[in-house]
Amino acid sequence: MINFLIKYILFFAFSVNIAIAEQMLSLDDNFFPEGIAISKNGDIFVGSLKENKIVRFKNNEKKSEIFVPSNSNSLNSVIGIIADNRNKILWACSSNPGVSNYPSDKVVSLKAFDINTGDFIQSYEFPNGGFCNDITLDSNGNVYATDSFNPRILRLNKSQSRLETWYENDDFKGEGFNLNGITFIDNKIYTVKMNSGELFEIEVADNGKPINYVKIDLPRPLNAPDGIKAIDKNNLLVVENKGSLTNISLSDPIILNVIKDNLDTPTTVAIKGKTAWVLQAQFGHLFGDEKDIPPGPFEIIGVQYKPSILTKIKKLLNFEK
DSSP: OHHHHHHHHHHHHHHSOOOOEEEEEEEOTTOOEEEEEEOTTOOEEEEETTTOOEEEEOTTOSSOEEEEOTTGGGOOEEEEEEEETTTTEEEEEEEOOSOOSSOOOSOOEEEEEETTTOOEEEEEEOTTOOOEEEEEEOTTOOEEEEETTTTEEEEEETTTTEEEEEEEOGGGOOSSOOEEEEEEETTEEEEEETTTTEEEEEEEOTTSOEEEEEEOOOSSOOSSEEEEEEEETTEEEEEETTTEEEEEEOSSSOEEEEEEOOOSSEEEEEEETTEEEEEEOOGGGTTSTTTTSOOOOEEEEEEEOOHHHHHHHHHHTTSOO
16 A cells, blocks of 8 residues: 555655756748757767768857768768767767768768867767767767667767677667667666667666666657756756657655646757757748748757756655665
């Protein structure tokens, strides 16, 4: 009876919408954003699928500036990006979904740019091709990237300046886009599979090797999951490509709580303080039935949230020791 009551209270608490306010930033016409990252000084970076460039909103600025120019340094469509504050690098996935305004004969790669100046540092080719989709960093600064076309997660071998397969699993296979967003928290990597709506957890051992793979039992499949970010060890934010930003509580049972819906093809999310900044990519105007219709203004929505409330409820009920 007590366990049932605890789960009922948790279900009710996590079902409450935790979004409390919104902000907005605007991007140029025809931008079609895909990846977003935020540096420790508050700068917001956004990559373009269509224009092969990265722009930057300096901290608290409302207007963007060119950070990495279009088609420079063999940059293809910009997919996932992440700020590596320790090494002062902005990492970017450069891949070819076939919609760029520029020639797309470039190799699939992970690229590094100076996070302050945008200067090109180095490019790391994806072995045997694939599709570099999203990036995360572990607590030691190691760089991981998902491959949407091959069932693998790659890791950068810095000593040999090359990407290597870190973990592969047949569960990652499927039609179309497979592995997508990836995030790291508490010595664990979480990644989502877009075409099946699954969430996976892989622990990172002290020696850096993958151990204890788990396919997490969700109450429902995620709806075309794209970007994912850890709020803390108990909560993940996942962007459901069909229109919502959702909190995943890693409780028992797992609880999904939509904190923002009615988004126009949201792709990725980045966290700044207590604000989750989520992109609206409007990909229906690029790939879908509306591709002959001009898109509306491209917007980044900043949704404030209070994830600490969720954690406190669990601790109060001794649900988490």
